[in-house]
Structure formats: structure tokens, C-alpha cells
Amino acid sequence: MTPVLAVQLGYGWLAAIKVVAVLAVVPVGALLYVYFYLFKMVSHMQSRLGPMEAGPHGVLQAPVELLKFLQKEDLFPERADKFVFGAAPFVVFLSTFLLFVIIPTGPRLVAENLDTGVFFALAVSSISVIGILMAGWASANKYSITGGLRAAGQLIAYELPMVLAIVGVVVQAGTMSLQGIVHAQANGKIFGWGGIGEPFVFTQLLGFVIFFIAAQAELTQTPFDMPVAESELVAGYLTEYSGVRFLLFFMAEFASAFAFAAIASTIFLGGWYIPGVHGTTADLLGPVVMIAKTMAVGFVIFWVRFTFPRFREDQLQAFAWKYLIPLSLLNILVTGIFKVVF
Amino acid sequence: MSSADSGTEPQPAPAEPAGGAAAEPEAPPVDEVRQALLDSLKAELGDSILGAEIAGGDIWVRVDRGAWVDAARVAKTKLGMEQFCFLSGMDWLPNNDLSAEKVWDPEAEPTNGDGTGATRTYETGVAGGDTRFQVFARLFNPTTSVGITLKADLDEQDPRVGSWISVYRGADWHEREAWEMYGFTFDGHPDLRHIYLPAEFEGHPLRKDFPLLAREVKPWPGLVDKEPIPGEDEEEETPAEGGDGG
Amino acid sequence: MTTTGTDWRQAAYISGQAADARVNVELETEGMTLNIGPQHPATHGTLRIVCRLDGEQVIWADPACGYMHRGYEKLAEVRKYPQITTLVNRIDWLGSFANEVPFILAAEKLMDIEAPPRAQWIRTVLFEMARIANITLFLGDMAAQLGAVTPVFYAFRDREHALNLIESATGGRFHPNYDRIGGLKDDLPKGWIDECKAVMRRIRDFCDEMDDVLVGNEIFQTRTRGIGVIPRDVGLEYGLTGANIRASGVDWDIRRDEDSPLAWKDVDWKVWTHPDGDSFARYWVRLQETREATLIVDQLLDGLPAGPIMAKVPRIIKVPAGEAWVHTENPMGEMGYYIVSKGDIGPFRVKIKTPSFNNISITPWLLRGVYVPDVITILASLYFILGDIDR
Numbered sequence: 015m016t017p018v019l020a021v022q023l024g025y026g027w028l029a030a031i032k033v034v035a036v037l038a039v040v041p042v043g044a045l046l047y048v049y050f051y052l053f054k055m056v057s058h059m060q061s062r063l064g065p066m067e068a069g070p071h072g073v074l075q076a077p078v079e080l081l082k083f084l085q086k087e088d089l090f091p092e093r094a095d096k097f098v099f100g101a102a103p104f105v106v107f108l109s110t111f112l113l114f115v116i117i118p119t120g121p122r123l124v125a126e127n128l129d130t131g132v133f134f135a136l137a138v139s140s141i142s143v144i145g146i147l148m149a150g151w152a153s154a155n156k157y158s159i160t161g162g163l164r165a166a167g168q169l170i171a172y173e174l175p176m177v178l179a180i181v182g183v184v185v186q187a188g189t190m191s192l193q194g195i196v197h198a199q200a201n202g203k204i205f206g207w208g209g210i211g212e213p214f215v216f217t218q219l220l221g222f223v224i225f226f227i228a229a230q231a232e233l234t235q236t237p238f239d240m241p242v243a244e245s246e247l248v249a250g251y252l253t254e255y256s257g258v259r260f261l262l263f264f265m266a267e268f269a270s271a272f273a274f275a276a277i278a279s280t281i282f283l284g285g286w287y288i289p290g291v292h293g294t295t296a297d298l299l300g301p302v303v304m305i306a307k308t309m310a311v312g313f314v315i316f317w318v319r320f321t322f323p324r325f326r327e328d329q330l331q332a333f334a335w336k337y338l339i340p341l342s343l344l345n346i347l348v349t350g351i352f353k354v355v356f
Numbered sequence: 357m358s359s360a361d362s363g364t365e366p367q368p369a370p371a372e373p374a375g376g377a378a379a380e381p382e383a384p385p386v387d388e389v390r391q392a393l394l395d396s397l398k399a400e401l402g403d404s405i406l407g408a409e410i411a412g413g414d415i416w417v418r419v420d421r422g423a424w425v426d427a428a429r430v431a432k433t434k435l436g437m438e439q440f441c442f443l444s445g446m447d448w449l450p451n452n453d454l455s456a457e458k459v460w461d462p463e464a465e466p467t468n469g470d471g472t473g474a475t476r477t478y479e480t481g482v483a484g485g486d487t488r489f490q491v492f493a494r495l496f497n498p499t500t501s502v503g504i505t506l507k508a509d510l511d512e513q514d515p516r517v518g519s520w521i522s523v524y525r526g527a528d529w530h531e532r533e534a535w536e537m538y539g540f541t542f543d544g545h546p547d548l549r550h551i552y553l554p555a556e557f558e559g560h561p562l563r564k565d566f567p568l569l570a571r572e573v574k575p576w577p578g579l580v581d582k583e584p585i586p587g588e589d590e591e592e593e594t595p596a597e598g599g600d601g602g
Numbered sequence: 603m604t605t606t607g608t609d610w611r612q613a614a615y616i617s618g619q620a621a622d623a624r625v626n627v628e629l630e631t632e633g634m635t636l637n638i639g640p641q642h643p644a645t646h647g648t649l650r651i652v653c654r655l656d657g658e659q660v661i662w663a664d665p666a667c668g669y670m671h672r673g674y675e676k677l678a679e680v681r682k683y684p685q686i687t688t689l690v691n692r693i694d695w696l697g698s699f700a701n702e703v704p705f706i707l708a709a710e711k712l713m714d715i716e717a718p719p720r721a722q723w724i725r726t727v728l729f730e731m732a733r734i735a736n737i738t739l740f741l742g743d744m745a746a747q748l749g750a751v752t753p754v755f756y757a758f759r760d761r762e763h764a765l766n767l768i769e770s771a772t773g774g775r776f777h778p779n780y781d782r783i784g785g786l787k788d789d790l791p792k793g794w795i796d797e798c799k800a801v802m803r804r805i806r807d808f809c810d811e812m813d814d815v816l817v818g819n820e821i822f823q824t825r826t827r828g829i830g831v832i833p834r835d836v837g838l839e840y841g842l843t844g845a846n847i848r849a850s851g852v853d854w855d856i857r858r859d860e861d862s863p864l865a866w867k868d869v870d871w872k873v874w875t876h877p878d879g880d881s882f883a884r885y886w887v888r889l890q891e892t893r894e895a896t897l898i899v900d901q902l903l904d905g906l907p908a909g910p911i912m913a914k915v916p917r918i919i920k921v922p923a924g925e926a927w928v929h930t931e932n933p934m935g936e937m938g939y940y941i942v943s944k945g946d947i948g949p950f951r952v953k954i955k956t957p958s959f960n961n962i963s964i965t966p967w968l969l970r971g972v973y974v975p976d977v978i979t980i981l982a983s984l985y986f987i988l989g990d991i992d993r
Contacts (some may be wrong), residue, residue: 060755156634197800236749237821240975323821324749327658410713413861414927427992438838441929442955446942451679451950494927494955496939498838498847498854503928505940526840529963537675552668554993568676 032125036114043272044265048076050309052318053058059320062094086257091154094254098152103255104261105145110266112138113273118193120286121301131192132184135277136177143169150251162252165241169232171334176228178342182221182349183214183281196285213284220345222282224338229274233267235319240327271315272308281306371441376509389502393435418507425518427506437495437504443530446490449564472560489515491540510540519544537562539579580583603775620797638977640669647988651965651978660977665962672993678952683783683919686952693779693956694990697933699728699737699768702781707863708928708941709783716863720909721785726865726904728768728780730895734805734937735764737931740985741812744885747982748825753815760808763801770794783919785912795903802896809893817886826882830968830980841960844935845887848985850879856931861971881983898938899971920947934958934990958990
């Protein structure tokens with residue numbers, strides 16, 4: 015029996031609430047990012063206003079688009095492998111959904127505080143690669159499969175720097191649990207001053223930068239969006255998808271961005287911790303702080319996306335294998351030395 | 357600009373004082389640069405040059421069909437004409453008369469179009485010409501900014517000439533266009549096929565006897581009175597009938 | 603309309619398509635035929651490039667143009683001279699005034715008429731503004747082809763000002779139809795000169811922005827340096843002109859090197875070249891040229907002579923018999939008109955030499971062995987426009 019808000023709940027009820035909560039967060043996160051960054055930020059960067067008609071300043075545009083996708087015709091290419099084709103978006107969505115399970119937004123607000131939270135997050139984010147390959151293959155379109163293969167190559171290449179960057183954090187925090195990492199940051203001290211704890215962005219700056227770049231690539235955002243921008247020449251793995259299935263991919267993309275930004279906020283920027291606030295207040299204010307930090311990280315992600323041109327596939331791979339991975343290995347080495355010596 | 361004239365630069369006109377009012381025409385200054393070009397060409401090609409003209413800061417040279425490719429080679433190597441500008445064709449049959457209304461009559465004998473009913477003849481242009489079809493091309497020397505227009509006459513029944521593709525690679529597309537539009541065949545071109553028009557197109561549009569169908573279907577009305585704006589009364593219509601009884 | 607080539611290529615294409623249509627168990631990426639276009643965000647218009655790929659590399663590429671062929675040369679044979687300017691605007695519609703100028707100059711050359719100095723200077727101003735309107739679009743658009751989505755909006759925003767100016771002077775943003783044999787249609791409106799100078803300042807700021815955002819960006823450099831190198835002699839053989847050939851180190855600019863009635867020799871300006879001949883060089887040269895164009899316009903406006911804008915021209919224009927060739931340094935390259943006149947009210951034959959036709963003819967040679975993403979970079983850097991290719 016776990017007490018939540020002074021009510022004793024059975025395991026089944028608790029699980030149901032958690033599932034509903036996480037399922038609700040996914041589209042909310044996606045919608046927030048879509049509205050603020052895809053509609054408004056990019057528009058203002060490009061000297062235009064973006065959607066203004068639907069709702070005040072276009073706030074209803076994103077939900078309306080959601081409805082629009084829901085009412086579209088469900089198309090299958092004739093030669094597509096129907097089962098795989100239909101399952102692919104769900105696999106990608108599944109991976110995104112599972113990412114939100116371990117993100118803590120308060121001392122007690124976490125769907126499941128796994129001891130191997132970080133490990134789980136990385137493993138689960140790799141499932142999306144399978145979904146993308148399924149989408150590319152099942153479309154029965156030679157361009158889709160090439161796009162899918164490229165995406166897979168890119169995503170696998172950039173998994174490594176991401177993992178290695180996080181390893182540095184894990185070494186420093188001493189735990190793989192995300193809640194534990196937040197506490198490690200909360201209880202840490204910067205040169206003896208414990209005022210704001212010790213957000214790992216200071217000690218793990220290199221790791222933060224590497225994680226950031228790797229996340230940008232994992233999300234196939236420019237400058238790493240060759241699989242998607244392949245749609246200039248050929249169609250990417252997403253071509254044959256329309257309606258709800260496309261919506262799932264699209265929402266998964268933005269929700270993943272939200273999730274990665276949330277993970278970055280948690281392990282590098284200190285998570286939900288507010289200095290001096292504990293207990294139920296932290297439970298209430300934690301989500302606010304998390305959303306603020308996630309939006310800040312997302313701001314930078316999308317800012318970079320809308321500014322830079324894109325890498326060519328081989329340049330992208332070279333960048334990962336020849337630069338990011340050695341740097342992240344160096345990061346781990348230095349962190350390990352510091353952890354042992356000091 | 358003088359027209360058909362096979363010769364070298366224009367000779368000074370003989371002095372003919374007409375009532376003392378007209379001044380004696382001066383000899384036009386000799387264009388030395390281009391005269392030098394012409395001389396080099398003559399040195400290389402000799403008899404193949406059938407006509408030349410230097411006028412208005414430009415030079416036209418008409419060569420024999422067989423020397424078409426050689427002329428290009430000489431121009432490229434000896435005259436420094438590295439830049440290939442364009443290559444196209446000319447059909448010297450006269451155009452339809454612009455100011456008259458004409459209806460296309462496929463049965464009629466082709467006439468000169470000047471109203472005299474004379475059968476078709478043609479005058480050719482600068483540096484002369486003996487046949488209906490000519491291929492002409494322009495080359496340019498980017499360092500000295502001097503260009504040359506080369507022409508060659510082609511046989512009317514079987515217009516063919518050597519391809520410039522071995523000398524200037526860019527001639528590839530231009531020759532395809534000339535083949536498509538005029539029907540010229542370029543010997544040595546590896547792949548003469550349509551460039552602008554669909555593969556099944558029949559005919560050679562830029563030939564003068566290929567009708568511009570829009571004009572034939574509805575002849576050019578020339579100068580017409582302004583049409584009344586739709587909605588306004590058509591005042592020019594039937595005059596008032598009042599009192600006009602019969 | 604399909605242009606599928608000669609027999610062996612047609613057969614190969616069809617069998618390639620048939621093979622690809624079967625969903626194979628073993629993945630075959632050998633000899634995949636890729637169609638870029640005709641509807642395509644990357645090409646400026648309906649151009650179709652059929653590429654045969656071996657994995658990532660292009661084995662051969664064959665552009666199929668003609669989707670926009672309007673038959674200008676045939677049309678010009680049945681029109682009077684003043685009517686042809688209307689047609690000719692539409693060849694390169696981005697820098698449209700620049701299309702009219704060589705035609706009018708050729709007709710004036712045959713008629714031995716000189717437009718008054720004020721008209722020539724205003725023609726030059728508008729010509730350079732056409733260049734600015736045209737190339738600013740390129741500066742933003744090449745970035746968009748490479749994936750940077752933002753600069754293209756800045757390009758359109760600043761280009762608007764130039765187009766508004768052209769519209770206020772000529773009545774048309776894209777198709778001014780302003781040049782007449784003997785001068786111009788109208789004089790400039792009041793206040794135009796000051797506005798024009800303000801707009802030139804804006805365009806210079808835009809060029810500085812592009813310098814910052816793109817030329818200085820490492821990713822842009824990695825994507826464009828060393829890509830699509832055109833050696834000088836190959837470029838000249840194919841007839842490349844304009845910024846494309848200047849980026850290969852050929853110091854040739856018709857405005858500077860030839861005498862023209864227009865006012866380029868009356869102002870100070872530089873010709874920009876770049877030795878590399880790659881895509882980056884082509885972008886860089888065009889950026890410098892845009893800046894230079896604004897400086898030219900400023901100087902011209904400062905020294906604009908007073909006077910009439912139309913010479914004495916007969917009411918019915920009959921051009922004496924003869925042949926004339928006039929070419930100018932258009933935004934896209936070298937554009938020229940070869941007019942053959944028989945003394946009639948309309949030309950006998952007009953050969954329109956357009957720059958993009960030659961610029962694109964190099965693609966079969968240039969795209970061999972190139973990686974697929976670089977195909978887009980190269981096409982973007984060559985900068986063509988379909989109206990120019992197809993006439």
C-alpha cells in the first residue's frame with residue numbers, strides 16, 4: 015500500500031494512475047515544444063509571426079493540427095508489409111513513452127524510480143531505431159529503406175557518445191538512478207559552498223556538450239537531419255505515412271526532444287531540486303522547475319536546429335567516431351581520476 | 357550594318373559631292389584586332405573561308421561546310437577563343453508578313469510573303485550565304501574580349517555538318533537543340549536526341565515552314581480597335597432606329 | 603512530357619524501374635535510378651535530372667529540360683520589336699529587367715540610335731537592382747538547400763524592398779517591361795533615389811548577415827568547399843559564364859571589359875574572382891557581387907544626369923537590315939541576343955543565348971562520381987532558373 019496524497023492506493027490503481035500520467039505528459043510535452051519552438055520561435059527567428067489565427071497567438075494551432083491528423087484517411091502502400099508498416103509508429107512511440115517513466119519531477123513524483131534509471135533510459139531510446147528501420151523497410155519503397163538505413167546508421171553512431179557522456183555523470187554521482195543523481199547534485203558542494211548544490215554541468219561541462227550534440231543527432235535534428243532531409247532528393251523513412259501514423263511519428267519526435275531535454279536537465283542541470291525546498295512543496299514546485307529547465311534546454315536544441323545547415327552523412331559519421339567518442343572517453347578518464355583522487 | 361557582302365572590311369565609298377552639302381564620307385577606321393584575327397584564320401583555313409565581314413566592332417566569318425570543325429579548332433587554339441558561347445541554326449526562308457492578315461493555306465504555293473506572289477526566294481545575311489540553312493556559332497576570347505561569329509552553309513535536303521563536340525564539349529546541348537529545331541545532323545555527336553521537346557515530337561519547329569499554330573488558327577489581328585469592356589454598352593452596335601422607317 | 607533518352611537508356615531505365623518495383627528479399631542498391639524533379643524543392647523550376655546511382659555515388663546524370671519551353675525564338679519571329687520586350691522579360695524572371703536590356707541594345711545598335719544619358723544611367727541602375735533581386739534570392743536559397751532554413755527568409759524579406767522599388771519605378775515587380783528602343787518608358791518617381799539608397803544600405807546589411815551566418819559557418823564550409831570543382835578550361839568549353847566562371851578564376855566581366863552604352867564605365871567598382879572553382883567559391887563570388895552591385899547603384903544615383911529619357915524614335919519602329927549581337931553581364935551569367943533583321947517591323951530571327959542553358963550543360967560532366975547529397979549542393983551553387991534554360 016503506497017500513500018499518495020494521504021490516500022492508500024493498491025498497486026493496480028497506482029499503476030493505472032502512473033500510466034495515465036505518463037501518457038498525458040507525452041502529448042503535452044510535444045505540444046509545448048511544437049507550439050513554442052516549431053511555431054513561434056522559428057517564426058520569430060525568420061522575421062515572421064507564425065500561426066496567429068487559431069486561438070490567441072495561435073495557441074490552438076497545435077491541438078487543431080492533432081485533430082486534423084486524426085481525421086485523415088489511413089493509407090497503406092499496396093506492396094507494404096501491413097503488419098510491420100502499422101506497428102512501426104507504435105514502436106517508436108513506445109520508446110518515447112518509456113523514456114518518461116524514469117524522469118523525476120519531484121522527490122516522490124516519478125513513475126518508477128529504477129536503480130538503473132540511466133541504463134534503462136539509454137536502452138529504451140535505442141528501441142526507436144528498430145521502429146525506424148521497420149518503417150523504412152515496410153514501406154516497399156527503395157528510397158524509404160535507404161533513408162531508414164541512414165537513420166539507423168546515424169542513430170547508432172551517436173548512441174555511443176551519449177552513453178559515454180552519461181557515464182561520466184554516473185561515475186561522479188555514484189549511482190545510475192535518476193532520482194539518486196538529483197540528490198547527488200542537491201547535496202553536492204561547489205568548492206565548499208552548498209548554496210545551489212552542485213549541478214553537474216559545472217564539473218561535467220564536456221559531458222554536457224557531448225550529450226547535447228549526441229541528443230541533437232538522436233533526434234535527427236539539423237545539423238544531423240540527413241535522414242529526414244533526404245526528403246529533398248528521396249523520401250525519408252516517413253514518406254508513406256499519413257494520418258494517425260504520421261502523427262505518432264511526429265509526436266514521438268517532439269516528445270523525444272522533450273524527454274531528452276528533461277534527462278539533460280535532470281543529470282546535468284540539477285533536476286527538480288530547488289535549494290532549501292523540501293517535502294510536499296518540492297513535489298508541487300518540482301514539475302514547474304523541471305518544465306522551465308526542459309524548455310530552456312529545448313530552446314537551445316531548436317535554436318541550433320533552425321540556424322545551421324546540415325552535415326552530409328559521411329561527415330556526420332566522421333564527427334561522431336573521430337571526435338565525439340574520443341572526447342567522451344577522455345571525459346570519463348578525467349572524471350574517474352578526479353573521483354578517485356579527490 | 358551592311359547586309360550580304362562577301363569581302364573584307366567595307367571599302368570607303370567613292371567621293372560624290374552632292375551639291376556640296378554632303379561631306380565626303382570618311383573611310384571607317386580599320387578594326388585592327390579583328391583584321392588580325394581574320395588574317396590568322398585565312399592563314400590556317402585558306403580557301404575554306406567563303407565570306408567574311410568586320411563591322412560594328414564584330415567579325416563574321418563564313419566557312420565551307422567541310423571546314424566547320426577545323427574552323428572551331430583554329431579559333432580555339434590559335435585565336436584563343438576558349439569560351440563557347442552558342443551554336444544555332446538559321447533558316448533563310450522569309451517570315452510571314454507581320455502587318456497583313458494571313459490565313460494558313462496548306463495547299464498554296466509558298467510565296468515570298470511580300471504580296472507580289474513571287475515564289476519563295478531568300479536573301480541571306482552578313483557574310484553571305486548560298487543555301488537555305490546555315491549553322492552559326494559564336495565563340496569568345498575572355499581575356500581579350502573579342503568574339504567571332506562563324507557560319508556555314510548546309511545542304512537544304514540533307515543538312516549535316518561535323519560536330520563541334522570534340523573541340524568544345526559544351527556544343528553537345530546546342531547541337532541537340534539545333535537538331536531538334538532545324539533538323540541539322542551533326543556527324544560525330546554521340547547522342548542526338550530531343551532536348552526541349554518530347555521524344556515523340558515530329559517536325560522541326562524553328563524551320564520557317566513549320567507553322568506557328570497559334571497564329572494560323574487565329575491570324576494576328578494587327579492593329580485593332582479597343583474592345584469594349586465587358587459590361588459596358590456596346591455603342592458601336594445597331595444605330596438608333598427611331599424615325600427611320602422604311 | 604517525358605524525355606527518356608535514346609534506346610539503350612530508355613530500356614535500362616524501364617528495366618531498372620521494373621526491377622525496383624519488385625520487393626526483393628536481398629537489398630539491391632546497385633544501379634538505382636533516381637529522379638530529381640521535375641517537381642522538386644531544390645530546383646528552381648521544373649527541371650528533371652535522371653541519375654543512375656551506385657549506392658551513394660552518381661554514375662551518370664542526365665538533365666531533362668524543356669518542361670517550360672515556350673518557344674521564344676519562334677514567337678519572336680511573329681512579333682514586332684516593342685512586343686518582344688514583353689516576351690523577353692519572362693526568360694529570367696528573377697532579374698527581369700536585365701533580360702530586356704541586351705535585346706533593346708541590339709535593336710538600337712542596328713538602328714544606330716542612342717538613348718539619352720539619363721536613360722542609360724537609369725537602365726544601369728535598374729540592371730544592377732535586377733542583379734540584387736536575383737542574387738539575394740540565391741544567397742538565401744542555397745542555404746535552404748543545405749538545410750539552414752532561416753537565411754532564406756531574411757533573403758526574401760530584404761529582397762522585398764528591392765522589388766518594391768522596381769515596382770514603384772516600372773509598375774511591375776517581376777516583369778517590368780520598362781525598357782524601350784531609344785530609352786525608357788517613364789522617368790523615375792519622386793523620392794525614388796533616396797529610397798533606393800536606403801534599400802541599398804539594407805542589402806549591404808543583409809550581405810554582412812549572410813557573411814556571418816553562412817560563409818563563416820563551419821558546416822557550410824564543410825558542405826561546400828571542394829565540392830563540384832570546375833576547372834577553368836572545362837568551364838569555358840562548356841560556356842559557363844558569370845559568377846560560375848569567375849569562381850574558377852577567370853577574370854572576365856562584360857561590364858568592365860567591353861564598351862557598352864550603359865553607364866558601368868562611369869563608376870568605380872571591382873570584379874570579384876575566386877581561384878578554387880568549388881561550390882563555396884561560387885557562393886562567395888555572388889555574395890561579393892551583390893555588395894558591389896549596391897555600391898554601383900549608390901554611385902550611379904549620385905551622378906544621375908538630368909535630361910530626357912527617350913530619344914527621337916520613329917513611331918513605327920523599323921529596324922534596318924543587318925545582324926547584331928549584344929551580350930551583357932546578367933545576374934545569371936552572360937545573356938545575349940543575336941538579332942537578324944530584314945528591315946521589317948519585326949525581326950527575322952532572334953537567337954536568345956541564355957546563361958543557364960550553358961550552366962546546366964555541365965552537369966552531366968560535373969555530377970559523375972558525386973555523392974547524392976552533394977548533387978543538391980552543386981545544383982544549388984550553379985544557380986540556374988528554368989525560364990533561362992528553357993526559353
